[in-house]
Amino acid sequence: MTALERSLWGWGHAQRFPDLEARRAQGELFQAALGFAIGEPAAPAALDEIQIAKPRVPVPAELEAFTRSDLEARVLHAQGKSYRDLIRGFHGRFDNPPDFVVSPRSEAEVERTFDWAAGANVAVVPFGGGTSVVGGVECPLPPGRRGVVTLELSRLSRVLEIDDVSEVARVQAGALGPVFEAQLQSAGFTFRHYPQSYTHSTVGGWIATRAGGHFATGRTRIDAFVESARMLTPIGWYESQRFPSSGAGPSPDASLVLGSEGTLGVITEAWLRVQRPPKFRARASLGFSSFHEAAHAVRSIVQAGLQPANCRVLDPVEAQLNQVTHTGDAVLLLGFESTDHPMSTEVQRAVELAQAAGGRLSGPVRETSTGPTEEADRWKQAFIDAPYLQNVLVSCGVIADTFETACTWSRFEALDRGIRARVGKVLEEVCGAGVLTGRITHAYSDGVAPYYTFLAPGRGGAELEQWEAVKEAASSTLADLGGTITHHHAVGRVHQRHYSKERPVVYGEAFRALRARLDPSGLLNPGVLEAQ
Ligand SMILES: Cc1cc2nc3c(=O)[nH]c(=O)nc-3n(C[C@H](O)[C@H](O)[C@H](O)COP(=O)(O)OP(=O)(O)OC[C@H]3O[C@@H](n4cnc5c(N)ncnc54)[C@H](O)[C@@H]3O)c2cc1C
Structure with a gap:
């Protein structure tokens, strides 16, 4: 990818921005799906x-x-x-x-x-x-x-070494997702960490922001892949040792590198856990009469110790926007994969648990032992391409953004209801209309990560103020109802105020002392993670 191809303002490659006619046609489809007027696209x-x-x-x-x-x-x-x-x-x-x-x-x-x-x-x-x-x-x-x-760091993008006994690769931090993957594949490995921004984000960025990939359970956050990392701080090199795990004091990677968001140093390399490509796959989809009923099914599945790669719940508008066929008011997409053995037992048990929670199979359970199916590839591609829609919506004057969180299962239903009520009300007040959609992206035995998208008509010139009002309503409601300010979108500048309230005060003081030690003159990314 050359610099010339990147969109100056929007997601991804400039060439993927549709022409006026195509944008107009997409605007009409959105208008029908969202139920509010969508304007003539601008350039x-x-x-x-x-x-x-x-x-x-x-x-x-x-x-x-x-x-x-x-x-x-x-x-x-x-x-x-x-x-x-x-x-x-x-x-x-x-x-x-x-x-x-x-x-x-x-x-x-x-x-x-x-x-x-x-x-x-x-x-x-x-x-x-x-x-x-x-x-x-x-x-x-x-x-x-x-x-x-x-x-x-785009010029530092090579896989430097692979320890194929331990299944770990040493890679430079500037490698974009597909650049890293292509080098691994030529050595018979794959990474399998897919943030939705996969095609345009880098290994270093993932580590610096503690990115979340889109495997719903198991090894999904980048933290689980990092064996060790190398970072230049203003006072010198920092490099943790290669251990599969260690109980020796606080974790050097977790406290110094993961989530440091460019404030402590520049990550230049990491040893990352890789794997052989999966061969066995099984998947099923089930309809539910409510989002919460589907969430209950997810809880049963993860608390039974099953680890589906995909365990995604979509509400009806999400399903429609993602072109997923569905019956009922929510759909659960289940997928299992393995390099080594068939997934029949796992998928059957997950389906039984989902049925016990009220789910109805939308079609047959599918299994394959020959690698990815065309359908799985199509789903992955549609997921990766989805952000291009935001470019079109912005050009049609629609406010279109997402926010995500994680909370314990015991708080989930109240949080979800509270978010839909509060954000829905503010969308009405500030934009005159709007739609809030929800999905579940990640699941843990003790809790869940819901993800929301809001779409609303913008008023020419006032979109940023409108967006700020909705974003603030969402952020403060998450804090009030026991959700973290972000499950995987990081802190940066935008989430700073809420992040500083959710971390312990003493941790904040310790982090400031660490930052002052590593970067005494405040050279790196001032204003990120903490106000100056
Ligand atoms: C459409 C879309 C979808 C997204 N989906 C996801 C998702 O599914 N999961 C997810 O986790 N996030 C997602 N994100 C957010 C974003 O992609 C992630 O935060 C990603 O990890 C950022 O990687 P990057 O290489 O683009 O980093 P950048 O955006 O370039 O930088 C992010 C931060 O990390 C710092 N940084 C970057 N590289 C280094 C380095 N080598 N050393 C030190 N600091 C560094 C920067 O200073 C900055 O503070 C999405 C974003 C978009 C726009």
Whole structure:
């Protein structure tokens, strides 16, 4: 993928943005599904219409060979891919571009960038794929600094080594999902960590944000894949040892690398657990008369110790938008996979438990022993492509965003009801109409991760204020009803206030002390995780 192909403002590749006619047709379909009027699609600002602040610092000679400071590079690295970013970018607004973009080709060039930045009093923002939805890669000028540069890692994207006895690979942090996967596949392995942003996000970004893949249970969050990591901090290299597990004190990876969001160092490499491609698959889908009934089925399945790869509940609008055939008011998609043995017993037992909770099979249970089916590939592709719809919706003036959480099973029903009531009311008040859809993406024996999408008519020029009101209603309701501010979208700037309330006060103090020790002059990503 070259820089030229990435959309300046929207999700993914620019070439995938449909023409006016196609957008108009999609708008009509959405209007029918969502029940509110959807406007005539507009066109996004072109590169030559975008005006951004002039660079505050010139490119120094020692970084020149691996640095870009042209308009396109600065625009492409000015913000992430949340609704807030898309609507601003669509209208040509890039408020916080970096002064320039450094693309190191080696760890030595990462070190050189740090040395220059410390001496020049310039902040550094690490950048993987730039898919942050929480303002994690923006470059506002911190107080007392001369400038801010982006350090992006796309040139460090190779698998360096595979320990095929232990099934672990050493990979550079700048590898995008498909780039990493292609190298693994040529060695007979696969990774199987699929955040929905998989095609445009990186290994380093996943580790820095504690990303959640879309296997519903088992090994799904990136934490479970990291055997060890290597990170350059402003005071030197940090590298944890390769152990499958260790009880020696607090975990060095968990406290220093995972979830550090570019505030403690730049992750350059990691040893990640990989596996042989699965061969045996089994799947089933069941309809339920309510979302909560389907959730109850999920609880029975995970508490029985079954670990489905897919255990996703969609409410009716979600099912319609995802083109999933369904009967009833919620659908449960179940999928099991294994490299080693057939999944018949597991899928049969999961179906029995789901039926006992009120589920009705929507078709036959399917099994295969020859690798992915065409249908499974289609589902995966539709899931990965779904974010392109957001580009179309934004161009039609629709506010379209998602939020997610996790809570214990005992709190789930009250939380779900509370979110639907409160967010529904605010959508009505602020937008005059709107739809909130829900799904369950991840399940644990003690709780669940519900995921919500809100879609509402935006008022030209006021969309950001409308979005903020809905987002705040959602965030404060989650906090009131016992949900975390995020299950996998990270903290960045957007979730900071709620995150600081949910973590213990003493932890906050300890983290600030750690950050001050590793980055004494506050060089890295100021304003992310904590206000300055
Ligand atoms: C459409 C869409 C779908 C998404 N789906 C999911 C999902 O299913 N699961 C999920 O977990 N998230 C999801 N996200 C959020 C986002 O993709 C994740 O947070 C992802 O892990 C970010 O990776 P990235 O490489 O794009 O990082 P970036 O966006 O570039 O950076 C994210 C943060 O990590 C820091 N960072 C990046 N690379 C490094 C590095 N090498 N060293 C140190 N710090 C670094 C940055 O400074 C920033 O604070 C989605 C986002 C979008 C837009």
